[in-house]
Amino acid sequence: MDLSKTGKFIAEKRKNKNYTQSRLAEILGVSEKTISKWECGNGFPDTTLILPLARALDISANELLSAKDLTGEQYRLQAEENLVILKSQQEATNRQMLALEWVVGYLSTLTFLVMIAVGSFLVKPLEWQICLIVFGFLNLFVGAMTAMKIERNVGFYECGHCHHKYIPSFKSFFFSMHMGRTRYMKCPNCGRKSWNKKRSGK
Ligand SMILES: [Zn+2]
Structure with a gap:
């Protein structure tokens, strides 16, 4: 994702709507x-702001993510590409979070x-020992x-029976038995207990 390209695109669409930066800020809260920051290419809207921003600018989320106007076939192809990009970003974040864990x-x-x-x-006075x-x-x-x-919060669990x-x-989660990241839990879909594997993507 090219942030400076996206920034310029946001600025262009905002000006087309005759919004000042402060008016757009007000609409989005x-x-x-x-x-x-977005327009200078120093940041990108949170996932929760993508749809509201696209709507405020009269464009699709797909166009916002692609930083260009899209039509017909181009739109469909770009939508698929954006989905894959978002998905791989999500998976990369998940991997980082699990490493952090x-x-x-x-x-x-x-x-x-x-x-x-x-x-x-090592430490002698009793108060210090207790404190430590x-x-x-x-x-x-x-x-x-x-x-x-x-x-x-990262990824999801997969039921061993119905693969929900x-x-x-x-x-x-807290009270379940676990071996590493695999947990023995009751599936909310089929209601059976099994060892549920952690999946961080796909
Ligand atoms: Zn199940």
Whole structure:
């Protein structure tokens, strides 16, 4: 995605509509600075703003993503291409998030072990030992919760029976048995329990 091309396209369409940057910002409920950032090619609208922006500019989301006016066959081909691009961007983000989950998990476990070791053997006054151990556990808890939140939100789970793909509720996710990222959960579609594999795309 060429951000400066998209920026110029947004500016052009905005001027066609006789909107100032501040008027467009008002319509979309964002700051004027945000519009200027997009138009200068220093950013791209959030997924949630793509449709509202396209509508405000009287273009299709497809045209916005392609940064050009599209007609007929061209439109269909470009739509397919954009779908593939968006999908691969999503998958790349998912992979990054899952890598982040490992980092968070390992770091918090490591900090936990160091704090417990230091708290138990090295530091002398009892108050300090208690402090270190309490913070060690707190740190482990926050790390584990963060890692789990990341894991639940990335991609989806696939039922072992009916292959239904879904995102579990935090409760059922939290209390499920797991081996790595595969979790034993009840499928909301067929209602049967099985080991559900994590899928980050496709
Ligand atoms: Zn199922």
